[in-house]
Amino acid sequence: MNYSPFTDWLIQNGISAQTLELLVATTIVATIVSIFRYLFGTRSYGIYAPIILAIAYSFTGLKYGLSITLVVILISLISYSVLRKIRMHYITRIAINYCLLAIGLIAFIIVIKKYGLGLENISNVPALALISIAGLSDFFIKQFVQKSLKTSIMTLVSTVIVASVGWFIITRDYVSSYVINNLWILPLLIFVNLLIGQFKGLRIKDYFRFKSVLKEKDDDTKK
Amino acid sequence: MIQRSKYKDILGLNRRNQEYVRPYNSPSAKRLADNKIRTKKALAKEGIKTPEVYKLIRNKQQLKFLDWESLPKSFVIKPNQGTGGNGIIVFYGKKKGELAWIRPSGDIMTKNDIILHIENILDGRFSMGNKKDIAIFEERVKTDSLLKQYSYKGVPDIRVICFNGVPIMAMTRIPTKRSDGTANLHSGAICVGIDIATGITTYAMQMNTSSLLSDTYEDIETTQDLRENKPLRGIHIPDWDNILEIALKCQRVSKLGYIGVDIALDAEHGPIVFELNARPGLGIQVANKAGLRWRLEKVKDIEVGSIKKGIRLAKSIFGGEVEESIETISGRKVVTINEKVLVYHNTTKGKKEPEKEVGRAFMDTGVLTSRISEAFANRVGLISTTKYFNSLNVPKKFNSLKDAQEYIDNNVKTLTLEENIKRVAKIVDGEDVKVRPVVEVKVKISGEVKDIEAVIIEDSEYHLIIGRDELRGYLIDTTKTFRN
Numbered sequence: 175m176n177y178s179p180f181t182d183w184l185i186q187n188g189i190s191a192q193t194l195e196l197l198v199a200t201t202i203v204a205t206i207v208s209i210f211r212y213l214f215g216t217r218s219y220g221i222y223a224p225i226i227l228a229i230a231y232s233f234t235g236l237k238y239g240l241s242i243t244l245v246v247i248l249i250s251l252i253s254y255s256v257l258r259k260i261r262m263h264y265i266t267r268i269a270i271n272y273c274l275l276a277i278g279l280i281a282f283i284i285v286i287k288k289y290g291l292g293l294e295n296i297s298n299v300p301a302l303a304l305i306s307i308a309g310l311s312d313f314f315i316k317q318f319v320q321k322s323l324k325t326s327i328m329t330l331v332s333t334v335i336v337a338s339v340g341w342f343i344i345t346r347d348y349v350s351s352y353v354i355n356n357l358w359i360l361p362l363l364i365f366v367n368l369l370i371g372q373f374k375g376l377r378i379k380d381y382f383r384f385k386s387v388l389k390e391k392d393d394d395t396k397k
Numbered sequence: 398m399i400q401r402s403k404y405k406d407i408l409g410l411n412r413r414n415q416e417y418v419r420p421y422n423s424p425s426a427k428r429l430a431d432n433k434i435r436t437k438k439a440l441a442k443e444g445i446k447t448p449e450v451y452k453l454i455r456n457k458q459q460l461k462f463l464d465w466e467s468l469p470k471s472f473v474i475k476p477n478q479g480t481g482g483n484g485i486i487v488f489y490g491k492k493k494g495e496l497a498w499i500r501p502s503g504d505i506m507t508k509n510d511i512i513l514h515i516e517n518i519l520d521g522r523f524s525m526g527n528k529k530d531i532a533i534f535e536e537r538v539k540t541d542s543l544l545k546q547y548s549y550k551g552v553p554d555i556r557v558i559c560f561n562g563v564p565i566m567a568m569t570r571i572p573t574k575r576s577d578g579t580a581n582l583h584s585g586a587i588c589v590g591i592d593i594a595t596g597i598t599t600y601a602m603q604m605n606t607s608s609l610l611s612d613t614y615e616d617i618e619t620t621q622d623l624r625e626n627k628p629l630r631g632i633h634i635p636d637w638d639n640i641l642e643i644a645l646k647c648q649r650v651s652k653l654g655y656i657g658v659d660i661a662l663d664a665e666h667g668p669i670v671f672e673l674n675a676r677p678g679l680g681i682q683v684a685n686k687a688g689l690r691w692r693l694e695k696v697k698d699i700e701v702g703s704i705k706k707g708i709r710l711a712k713s714i715f716g717g718e719v720e721e722s723i724e725t726i727s728g729r730k731v732v733t734i735n736e737k738v739l740v741y742h743n744t745t746k747g748k749k750e751p752e753k754e755v756g757r758a759f760m761d762t763g764v765l766t767s768r769i770s771e772a773f774a775n776r777v778g779l780i781s782t783t784k785y786f787n788s789l790n791v792p793k794k795f796n797s798l799k800d801a802q803e804y805i806d807n808n809v810k811t812l813t814l815e816e817n818i819k820r821v822a823k824i825v826d827g828e829d830v831k832v833r834p835v836v837e838v839k840v841k842i843s844g845e846v847k848d849i850e851a852v853i854i855e856d857s858e859y860h861l862i863i864g865r866d867e868l869r870g871y872l873i874d875t876t877k878t879f880r881n
Contacts, residue, residue, distance in 0.1 A: 212411055261513045264520050319522060320483050325583070374416060376409040380679075382613060384407050386602075387682050 178355040191354070196229065198353050198360070203228045203340035205363050210336045212370050215379025218333040219313035226306045227333065228340030233303040236341055241293060242279075242307045243334060249278035250311040254318065268312060275308055406688030408679055417560065417693065421654025422675045429651055430673040431525060433477050433533060436651070443650050445643060446669045448473070449536040460515055460532075465496050465508055468534065472498075474514065476523040477531040482581040484523030486514060487537060487551060501550035501578030538669055541662035543635055547571050547620050547627055551578030555591070555634065555660045557644035558677050558689070562701035564641045564711045565692045567591040568684040569598065569634065574622040582680055587617065589629050590685035594716020596637025600686050601629035614683045638708065640668050645704045647673055655693075657681075732843050732871050734760050738861060740769075741839040741846075743778035743817065751839075752778075756860030758842070760873050764864040766822060769838060769851040773860040779836055782817040783853060786834045794829040801830050822852050843871070 177185060185191055203225045210216040218224050231239035253274040257267045286296045310330075317326035343349055353359050376384075408417075429435050437447045451472060454460050470491040476484040486506070488498035496508040506514070517523070518532040537552075544553045551572030558565045568588050572578045575585030582588055582604055590599040602614040603621065619626040634640065644658040647670060657677025663669045682689050692715055701707045735757065742752040754777050771783050789811060795801040801823035805812065812821045818834045825831075833852045840849050842863065849867050 215410070261509070264517065264522055321481075322583070372415075374409075374412040376404060376407060377411060380407065380409040381404075383679075384682060384688075386614065386616065387407060387686050387688060388403055 180357060181355050184357075195350055195354055198357070199229060199232070199344040199350070200225055201360060201363050202344055202349075202353070203337075205366055206340045206343065207336055208367055208370050210332075210339075212373055213377060215377030216332045216336060217329050218336050219310070219317070219329055223310060223313050224333050224337040224340060227310065227337035228344060230303040230306040231337060231341040232345050234299045234307075236338060238293060238296065238299050239303075239307065239341070240334070240338075242282075242299070242304060243310060245279065245282050246275065246308050246311050247314055247330060249275050250314055251318075251323075253278075254315050258319075268315065271311060271315065272308075275311055279304065279308065403688075406691045407682060408689035408693065410679065412690065413676075413679060417655040418676050421560070422656075423652065426652045427675040430653060430656070430675040431478055431480075433475060433479075433672065434531065436673050439650050440647065440670055443646055445646055445650070446663075446666055448538055448669060448671070450533060451536065452534040454515055454519070454532040454534070457516065457519060460512060460519070468498075470498075471537040473535045473537050474511070474518070475533045475535055476518040477533055478524040478528065479518075479530070480523070480525055481583075482579055484514075484518055485579070486511075487578060489537075489550070501572075538661045538671075539664045541635065541664050543632070544569070544571070544662055545664075547623075547629065547632070549574045549576075549578060549620075549623060551576070551580060552661050554580045554671055555640060555662070556657050556674075556677065556681060557641065557660065558655075558657050558681060559644050559648045559707075560655050560693050561696050561699065562645060562648065562704070562707040563696040563699070563714075564593055564644055564708065565696070565715065566681050566685055566687070566689055567593055567641075568681045571620070571629075573603075573620070582678075587620065587629065588614075588680060588684040589632070590681075590687075591634060592716060593641075594712040596634040596640070598630055598632040598634070600684060602683050614680070635662065636668060641708045641711070642704055643668050643670065645707050649704075732760055732868075732873055734873055735859075736760065736842060736863075738863075739841040740773070740777045740861070741841075743836075743838065753841075754860075758840075758861040758863050759859040760868060760871075761862045762865050762868060762873070764862060765866055766824075766835065767849050767851040767864045767867050768824075768854045768857065768862040769836070770857040770860055771853050771855055774836070774838075774853045777838065779817060779838075779853070782815050782834065782836060785815040786812075786818065786853070791832055794831055795823070796830070798823055798825075798830055801832050805832060819850060824852055824854070826854065842867075 177191075181194070184194060204221055206228075207218060207221050207224050210218065227239075227243070234242065250271060253271050254267075257270055260267075283296055285291075286293045310333075313333075314326055314330055317329055381388075429439060434450075434453070437450065440447050451469065452463065454463065468491075471487075471489050473488070474484075474486045479485065487501055488506070489501055490499045491497070492499065492505060497505050498511070499505055515532045518530055521528045521530045524530040540548065540552050547553065548571045553569055553571040555567060555569045557567045568590050570580035570582060571587040571589065572580050573585055573587055577584065580586045585604060587601055587603050589601040591597070592599055601617050601619075603617050605613045605615045617629065619628050640660055643660060644656075647658045648654075648656045651673050653673065653675050655675075655677075657674035659671040659674065660668050661671050679689065695714055696710065699710065701710060738756050738758040739753045740756050742754070754773070756773055774780075774783055789808075791808075791812070792804070795804065805821055805823065809821070812818070812832075812834070815834075817836050819837055820835045821832055822835050823830060823832050833854060835850055835852050837848050838851055840847060840861070847867070849863075851861065
């Protein structure tokens with residue numbers, strides 16, 4: 175691949191092309207998260223979860239990524255529902271959850287290997303990506319405990335949506351090759367975030383949420 | 398005039414944080430509001446009541462030595478730095494002879510269950526940033542009987558948002574079966590808007606659980622899951638001015654420029670402050686069907702000296718939702734007891750743009766037929782009529798209604814000769830019985846134009862007195878009696 179002179183210089187000086195690509199991908203997904211949060215009003219498990227998830231998906235592919243996510247959440251849900259009934263400290267409970275998660279994922283891979291189910295390449299999924307997705311369990315349970323199952327599932331869905339959008343953008347070849355050769359994009363992203371950071375208008379979600387207030391204003395002839 | 402975009406009336410999360418929470422709520426003030434124990438202490442200094450604390454559990458050691466026998470039958474456990482009502486458990490009663498307490502749902506929690514819950518609180522599971530926390534054993538507020546009838550077991554609270562020393566908007570949150578007796582909107586409690594001026598409830602909503610989008614509400618008219626459901630509009634919150642005053646006092650004490658104060662009405666102690674909120678939610682706009690943003694902007698630059706002035710300002714600027722709402726409930730219009738009216742000139746009937754006079758009218762349910770003062774009648778083109786009638790030399794007063802009727806019967810033709818005089822009427826004015834002419838005038842009251850019959854009387858403090866005949870179909874709001 176031909177790099178721009180500046181990118182070439184960076185690579186010559188010890189930054190691997192993959193590190194560069196991943197770092198740039200992180201900034202892009204981070205910006206996507208802030209756009210989703212402040213312009214659309216989408217809740218996600220912080221900013222770390224969608225970034226890690228998007229990058230993990232870029233290693234696993236969306237199909238494998240989403241199915242692993244589903245399995246992770248199902249196992250967490252079942253294990254936590256049982257564990258919450260046992261009296262113990264919170265962290266120990268989460269630790270047991272991770273043990274069950276590991277067992278569950280091993281079983282899942284074995285089952286897939288045996289029956290296929292359209293995921294025949296599961297063994298090629300990088301382990302680090304798998305573990306990154308498993309980390310979602312922690313976020314999921316925390317919200318389940320603090321708020322409610324419904325809230326946590328809603329947040330999970332939006333986190334996965336945001337991560338999938340991130341995955342889609344960072345895995346486009348033209349995007350990654352363009353960005354890696356045009357690193358002025360990074361200061362541009364800072365600027366974009368500065369702008370979003372100043373945005374005071376309504377989020378898309380607010381329009382739905384306050385629909386009834388707006389409707390009332392239409393009928394109001396007094397004002 | 399350019400119409401202000403309706404979206405601009407609404408406060409969204411972005412603007413709330415950037416324009417109100419961050420600039421007006423200092424980190425130290427926020428820390429105070431986020432800490433229930435410190436809040437209680439600060440409020441107590443100013444004489445503001447908060448629920449009584451029975452016990453504080455700061456660590457597992459203290460939990461171990463807790464004297465369970467000394468706990469009352471009903472109490473509440475709260476995390477000191479909890480958010481959004483998480484981790485709060487209410488106990489209604491105690492199981493006889495056992496160390497077990499009953500929750501609003503009927504579930505029973507034993508000593509061991511409660512210990513586990515407190516351990517979770519201490520671990521910071523319900524607290525901001527999962528920091529170590531303190532568990533509070535607190536008095537269970539016993540709801541005032543009025544609000545109690547609308548609520549399923551728990552305690553309804555009243556949220557007042559204040560900004561710059563002015564109460565901006567208010568709502569009450571009513572626990573339901575679905576919310577398991579909590580006033581948490583996300584769990585299904587009902588929110589009802591309150592008119593700031595009168596303390597009367599306006600619109601009621603409940604969060605739509607079937608909707609995939611979180612935070613969407615649906616309009617409701619009555620309570621949902623009580624044995625006998627009651628309408629939620631038009632409830633008069635007792636002690637309203639006192640509630641507003643307490644909310645503003647809390648704002649002063651906490652130094653939060655933008656604050657949500659949660660107040661409950663205790664059957665014995667009256668208004669009692671539950672919580673101060675440095676980042677009050679925006680759902681209150683839905684409950685009131687009104688935007689916060691224009692209200693906040695209206696009071697942004699006003700110098701509000703005293704608490705009383707803040708309340709007065711709020712009442713005159715933001716009051717009034719109730720009038721419309723009562724209209725929708727009863728199909729009746731609301732008029733104030735003193736109302737400005739427009740009276741159309743008699744001589745310009747039929748013209749495209751008739752001349753009008755502004756007059757002060759008094760709504761008087763004590764008289765049947767409306768009255769118009771002679772001077773004002775002259776102004777609206779009835780001068781020839783009054784002149785004619787005065788030229789008849791009708792006796793100034795009669796000894797009895799019977800005499801007056803006799804006089805009318807004998808002179809009816811001359812008395813009604815003038816074209817504008819529809820008939821003559823005998824009226825009681827003070828102690829005198831009089832005979833006066835009745836005319837028809839076109840009047841615009843509360844946006845509605847109608848022809849009314851009015852007796853011309855000699856003099857009156859008001860240009861018009863609107864009598865019972867015309868007040869059918871109106872509700873008279875007496876709260877503004879003494880306002881000019």
